[in-house]
Amino acid sequence: MAGALVESPLQLLCTIEAHAAGLGGHTTRVHVRDDVPTLAQARNALERAALPDGLHTDVRPVGHEMWSWHRNRIVGEMFSGIVQTALLTRPVTSVTMVDDGLAALDLDRILTSPTGAFVRSAVPAGAARRALGRRTAARLRALAERGGLTLFTALPLAAEALARLSGAGVRVVRNEFDWYTSQPLESAPAEPTVVVGSGLVGAGFVDTDPYLEWVLSLAAQGPVLYVPYRRDEPLVRRVLRTTPGVTIADPGAVLELRLSGMRSGQRVLSLPTTSSVLLTSMLGRRGVAVDVRPVPDDWWTEGVPDQVRKDAAALADLAGDARAATDRP
Numbered sequence: 001m002a003g004a005l006v007e008s009p010l011q012l013l014c015t016i017e018a019h020a021a022g023l024g025g026h027t028t029r030v031h032v033r034d035d036v037p038t039l040a041q042a043r044n045a046l047e048r049a050a051l052p053d054g055l056h057t058d059v060r061p062v063g064h065e066m067w068s069w070h071r072n073r074i075v076g077e078m079f080s081g082i083v084q085t086a087l088l089t090r091p092v093t094s095v096t097m098v099d100d101g102l103a104a105l106d107l108d109r110i111l112t113s114p115t116g117a118f119v120r121s122a123v124p125a126g127a128a129r130r131a132l133g134r135r136t137a138a139r140l141r142a143l144a145e146r147g148g149l150t151l152f153t154a155l156p157l158a159a160e161a162l163a164r165l166s167g168a169g170v171r172v173v174r175n176e177f178d179w180y181t182s183q184p185l186e187s188a189p190a191e192p193t194v195v196v197g198s199g200l201v202g203a204g205f206v207d208t209d210p211y212l213e214w215v216l217s218l219a220a221q222g223p224v225l226y227v228p229y230r231r232d233e234p235l236v237r238r239v240l241r242t243t244p245g246v247t248i249a250d251p252g253a254v255l256e257l258r259l260s261g262m263r264s265g266q267r268v269l270s271l272p273t274t275s276s277v278l279l280t281s282m283l284g285r286r287g288v289a290v291d292v293r294p295v296p297d298d299w300w301t302e303g304v305p306d307q308v309r310k311d312a313a314a315l316a317d318l319a320g321d322a323r324a325a326t327d328r329p
Contacts, residue, residue, distance in 0.1 A: 001027040002096070003070025005083060009042035009254040010278070011076030013180065014098035018074055018152045020052040020179040023096045028074065030057045031067035042254045049185050065090075076100035078118050081129075084136040094148040095140065099175065101274050102311070104153045108164040110137050111144065144169035154281045156321035177282045184261035189225045191247060193218060194259060196270040196279075197229035200312065201236060205304045206271070206295060208233050212240075214293075218269065219245045227255060255279075262288045271295055272315035280319050284326030292319035 002024035006012045012032065019028040032043055043057060060066065067073070068086035071093040075083050077100050087095070097107070110116035117133035119125045125133070143149045147169060154175040157165075165172055195215055200206040215236075218224055226240050228251040240246045249258070255275055259268065264287030270276040272292055280290040294316040300309065 001025055001029065001070065002072040002074055002094075003067040004028055004030045004074035005067045005077075005080075006030055006032045006039070007036065007077050007080065008100055009038050010256065011098060011100045012039065012042055012046065013256060014076060014100070014152065014154075014175060015074050016046065016052065016055060017175050017177060017179050018096055018098050019055045021152070021173065021175070023150060023152055023173065024055070024074060025072065027054045028056070029067070029070065030055065032057055032059050034059050034061050038254055042257060045185060045254070045257050049183055052179060072096075074098060078103065078136065078140070079120050079133075081132065084118060084132050087139055088132075088135055092143070092148075094150070095143060096150040096152055098152050099154055099278070102155075102315075104151060104155050104157065105161075105314075107151060107170070108157075108161040108168075111141055111149075111170060112164045112168045141168065147171070154278050154322075156318055156325055175281075177285075180256075180260065180282055181285050185257050186259075186261045188261040188263050188266065189259070191223040191225040192266050193222060194225045194227060194262070194266070194268045196227050196255065196268060196273070196276060197232045197236070197251075198271040198273065199229045199232075200271055200295065200308075202229055202232045205301060205308055206299050207301050208235055210296070210299050211271075212236060215240065215246075216243060219243055223247070225249055227251070227258065256282065259283065262286065264288065267291060269293065272312045272319065274315065277315055277318045277322055280322040281326060284323060290319070290323065292316055 004015045006015055015030055018024060033039060068090045071091055073092060074096045076098045077083055078097060116137045117130060118136045119130055119133035140149055150171040150173060152173045152175050162172055201208060201211050223245050225247050227249045228237055230251055237248060241248050262283055267289040268279055269291045276292045283290055295312050
């Protein structure tokens with residue numbers, strides 16, 4: 001039996017896929033945080049589907065440690081203090097890490113370096129937090145050496161990263177989203193084109209005007225469903241709401257579930273995001289075209305951090321790799 005701690009909708013979806021792929025054994029007990037509204041929504045939607053045999057969900061308060069009594073664990077957030085503390089204080093036989101954003105891209109750097117630590121680079125960390133992150137990495141390296149560490153990911157990792165992880169003893173299993181693609185969880189959007197709003201606009205990194213012009217040019221070609229990012233620039237929603245042929249979706253729904261019913265002949269367009277990379281894998285096998293547009297140089301606003309540009313370029317490349325993988329027989 002495996003115990004999973006789920007803290008986001010994507011973690012929940014990938015945990016189901018991990019169990020369906022046999023990584024949780026015959027039974028997986030999924031412990032779901034009770035304070036994330038989108039997670040509650042995702043859980044309700046997924047439980048209406050035909051869940052794989054042997055998978056059970058249990059809603060528990062934040063910080064509840066019952067899941068950590070399992071010696072075989074599935075986790076999506078190795079940077080979580082709750083996960084790290086449990087790893088160091090409870091006996092563990094195996095850990096399966098599932099996707100939750102771009103963390104998988106850092107795993108080879110952290111796990112193959114004696115000084116690697118599970119500490120978020122963008123968040124200031126004190127000495128105690130850094131020490132916890134270093135001890136976590138050391139514990140996982142030791143687990144990998146015993147064959148007890150698996151990475152279950154849909155991200156198309158580079159061959160060099162895969163080789164480093166394999167050399168460290170990490171088993172890498174590709175998440176093909178077989179369970180997800182076997183059943184539409186929601187009905188297909190009526191519109192042939194879906195545009196996924198970009199957080200780069202809401203954060204002020206991308207200029208609103210050329211972004212709007214791009215979306216309006218798509219609307220001129222036919223009906224568009226625009227799915228706002230939660231931090232979308234209000235001007236974008238305000239202008240698009242009055243544009244003929246554009247329907248504004250509720251921004252609160254979980255994107256991967258909302259689009260799960262899309263079919264061949266429909267398409268998704270987006271600026272680079274982690275979700276767009278995963279959607280390329282999830283929907284591409286159904287014949288849905290997912291087009292991730294690199295950010296043109298003249299769209300960036302002044303003073304954008306170099307790391308933001310680099311991350312956007314890396315995600316655009318990953319989406320291309322994911323699309324190539326779905327095109328292969």
